[in-house]
Amino acid sequence: MKVIVLDNYDEVSKEAARLVEEKILADDELVLGLATGSTPLGLYENLIKGHKTRGISFKNVKTINLDEYLGLDNNHPASYHAFMFETFFKHIDIELTNTYIPDGVPKSAEEECACYEGMIDHVGPVNLQLLGIGTNGHIGFNEPGTDPNSLTHVVELKESTRENNAHFFQSIDEVPKHAITIGIQSILKSEQIILLASGKNKANAVKTLLESKEKVNPDFPASYLWTHDDVTIIVDKDAYSIV
Numbered sequence: 001m002k003v004i005v006l007d008n009y010d011e012v013s014k015e016a017a018r019l020v021e022e023k024i025l026a027d028d029e030l031v032l033g034l035a036t037g038s039t040p041l042g043l044y045e046n047l048i049k050g051h052k053t054r055g056i057s058f059k060n061v062k063t064i065n066l067d068e069y070l071g072l073d074n075n076h077p078a079s080y081h082a083f084m085f086e087t088f089f090k091h092i093d094i095e096l097t098n099t100y101i102p103d104g105v106p107k108s109a110e111e112e113c114a115c116y117e118g119m120i121d122h123v124g125p126v127n128l129q130l131l132g133i134g135t136n137g138h139i140g141f142n143e144p145g146t147d148p149n150s151l152t153h154v155v156e157l158k159e160s161t162r163e164n165n166a167h168f169f170q171s172i173d174e175v176p177k178h179a180i181t182i183g184i185q186s187i188l189k190s191e192q193i194i195l196l197a198s199g200k201n202k203a204n205a206v207k208t209l210l211e212s213k214e215k216v217n218p219d220f221p222a223s224y225l226w227t228h229d230d231v232t233i234i235v236d237k238d239a240y241s242i243v
């Protein structure tokens with residue numbers, strides 16, 4: 001696991017964008033694994049800037065998102081479909097048919113999970129997976145207790161996760177209790193993984209992650225990243241402050 005510590009959120013976002021651009025320039029048919037949440041916003045802004053000012057093209061890039069809330073349709077402003085469209089996809093030249101996000105209102109959640117995992121195997125492998133990290137160590141929506149062999153599945157969200165994400169909704173009552181997420185195993189199928197973390201509120205999670213090499217365990221799902229051989233963690237000084 002490679003660790004890059006930078007001054008602040010801006011630097012983290014720029015470095016992550018630089019690494020993504022480098023991959024796209026080397027392979028314009030890149031398959032990118034994308035994350036939501038506050039952390040990747042700066043990365044997406046920088047990628048948009050790269051597209052608008054330096055002509056970085058996403059025309060042949062495919063994207064596979066980690067997760068979606070169950071019960072929110074694509075038009076709900078807090079759905080990850082809306083998040084990805086508003087913050088990233090509508091500003092670049094990506095074909096929307098090349099973007100994949102689990103369906104938040106499937107007829108059968110089980111079928112949707114199986115179908116999404118099949119899509120990952122068909123469209124993938126993901127060449128570069130971008131991740132954030134939850135304060136409890138979740139990656140995607142793989143909450144503590146998740147089986148390391150898990151594929152795409154339905155998860156019940158922890159109260160702490162619902163609280164942390166409530167700022168995207170009008171109130172906490174609106175935050176769904178369940179989501180569909182790709183699993184730990186699905187994430188580990190990616191060729192390369194970059195995890196971003198910024199701010200003092202992630203310091204504990206970053207410390208636990210970096211100390212978990214010898215204690216990979218389901219109570220801290222991000223610890224499974226130690227079992228992958230190409231993971232880079234890009235953090236700012238605040239997130240690294242207690243390591």
Ligand code: GLP
Pocket residue numbers: 035036037038039040066067131132133134135139140141161165
């Ligand atoms: C959310 C997402 C994760 C994200 C994490 C951290 O619940 N499902 O993919 O990495 O929590 O979010 P944030 O970047 O807003 O701190």
